[in-house]
Amino acid sequence: MIINKKIHNVEISNLEKVNKLLLKKDLDANILIIDQNLKSNKYIKKLISKFGPRCLLIKGHEKIKSLDNYCTYIEKILKIGVQRKSKLISIGGGTIGDFAGFLASSLLRGIDHYMIPSSLLAMVDSSIGGKTGLNSKYGKNLVGSFYLPEKVMICPELLNTLPNRELSCGFAEIIKYSLIKPNNFKKRLLKYDFKINSDLVSIIKYSIKTKINYVDDFKEKSSHRSSRAILNFGHSIGHAIENSNLYKSNIKHGEAIALGMLIELKISEYLGYYNKPIDQTMNLLKKFNLPTSYENYLSNDKIKKLMQKMKYDKKVSDNYINIICIDNKGGFIKKLSFEKLEKILTKII
Ligand SMILES: NC(=O)c1ccc[n+]([C@@H]2O[C@H](COP(=O)([O-])OP(=O)(O)OC[C@H]3O[C@@H](n4cnc5c(N)ncnc54)[C@H](O)[C@@H]3O)[C@@H](O)[C@H]2O)c1
Ligand SMILES: [Zn+2]
Structure with a gap:
């Protein structure tokens, strides 16, 4: 399971550089997968035309991470020749x-x-750490x-076309980094003025560094404050x-993570940590246009349903769940029984 490639090779780059690198050699051997939403960008247009039949355009969406789609694309790529x-x-979210x-x-x-x-969330989160994933009808990312x-090449200019709502979603993960490791x-983040500028690039760089610190040694099983599990803050709920x-x-x-973080902070507060x-x-x-009211998802009559969903979480063992709590040093793992969690949720909402 743990493979011996441990080096995170991430660089801040730009599309001009990326094009030069990709068009330099092996055009007849490499395969390019691009999100359709990027096809009007002039650099992407050039790549599409140079790669010709070796370029596959896909519309980025959760539905593409299916087993059926995987089979379709494996066969397509084998037919093209690899x-x-x-x-x-790959260029996309x-x-x-x-x-x-x-x-x-x-x-x-x-x-x-x-x-x-190409999305902010992908730049600061999903491109870092080496997890790949497909969804099953039994749940998200269960195959991977x-x-x-x-190599991961971050081209901030791609964010110029990203819809605002997607930009906000990326900021939810960035805000998570600011809470699990307070400084x-x-x-x-409070000063940032929503421009695609050097401030944003430095926010992206800091976020990547933070994530790399948690994923460096595939520390998933450790219970230490630097464990990969800390990145799940806001994610159980x-x-x-x-x-x-x-x-x-x-x-x-x-x-959803914005709401999850608020609720998990309230749990931390209730337990006397925050x-x-x-x-x-x-x-x-x-400030980042993320939701803060959770009444539609967490009300007294909905707690049981939510608890049921949490039981399918990958971080569940027996009747216990690991919730990431926050104290003045940042994130840490708190093991709670479902019974106790249900009681806490009833008290804090
Ligand atoms: N592997 C990991 O460690 C990890 C971590 C976090 C999330 N994820 C996964 O990441 C996925 C969510 O990523 P996402 O939010 O990027 O979703 P996404 O790929 O669906 O992209 C969101 C939307 O933005 C569009 N888009 C992307 N870049 C664009 C650009 N530059 N200009 C215009 N439109 C653009 C896409 O076409 C899509 O419509 C989920 O499947 C989640 O499970 C993985
Ligand atoms: Zn997330």
Whole structure:
């Protein structure tokens, strides 16, 4: 399961550089997968035309991460022709990255994956750490592999066309980094003025560094404060919200995580770990146009349904769940029985 490629090769780049690199050699061996929503960008247009039939355009969406779609694309790529030296290059959001990563990890038992994330969420989160994934009818990301991309090239200019709501979803994960590892990063977020500028690039760089610190050693099983599990802050409740909402687009992942973080902060406060005003975090979420009211998903009559959904979480063992709590040093793992969690939820909402 743990593979010996441990180096995170991430660089801040630009599309001109990426084009030069991709068009330099092996055009007849490499495969390019691009999110259709990017096709009007002049650099992307050039790549599409130069790669010709070796370029596959896919509309980035959660639905592409299916087993059926995987079979379709594996056969398509094998038909186009692939060799051990081939690279699979993907340019797109987190869905394209997760899907292409799994294709790369399984084609000919693994070919190199070059990843160019195009959404903010993909730049600061899904392109880092080497998790690939497909969804099953039993749940999200239940099929996948750990497969680090050979190279991740971040081109912030791609964010110029990203819809605002998607930008906000990326900020939900960035706000998560500011809570699990408190320092003056939060202040930088409060000052940020929504421009695609050097401030945003430095926010992206800091976020990537933070994530790399948690994923460095595939520390998933450790219970230490640097464990990969800390990155799940906001996600136990957030995933249950997404799941009970049937993954409909009225609430996107980042939005569900924003609500999940608020609720998990309230749990931390209730247990006596968190003693800062929760309003501060609420205001930060509001600044980035993220939701802060959870009545539609968590009310007394909905707690049981939400608890049921949490039981399918990958972080559940027996009758216990690991919730990430926050104290003045940041995130840590708190094991709670479902019974206790249900009682707490009833008290805090
Ligand atoms: N592997 C991991 O560690 C990891 C971590 C977090 C999330 N994820 C996965 O990431 C996925 C979510 O990623 P996402 O939010 O990027 O979703 P996404 O790929 O669906 O992209 C969101 C939307 O933005 C569009 N888009 C992307 N870049 C654009 C651009 N530059 N200009 C215009 N439109 C653009 C896409 O076409 C899509 O409509 C989920 O499947 C989640 O499970 C994986
Ligand atoms: Zn997330």
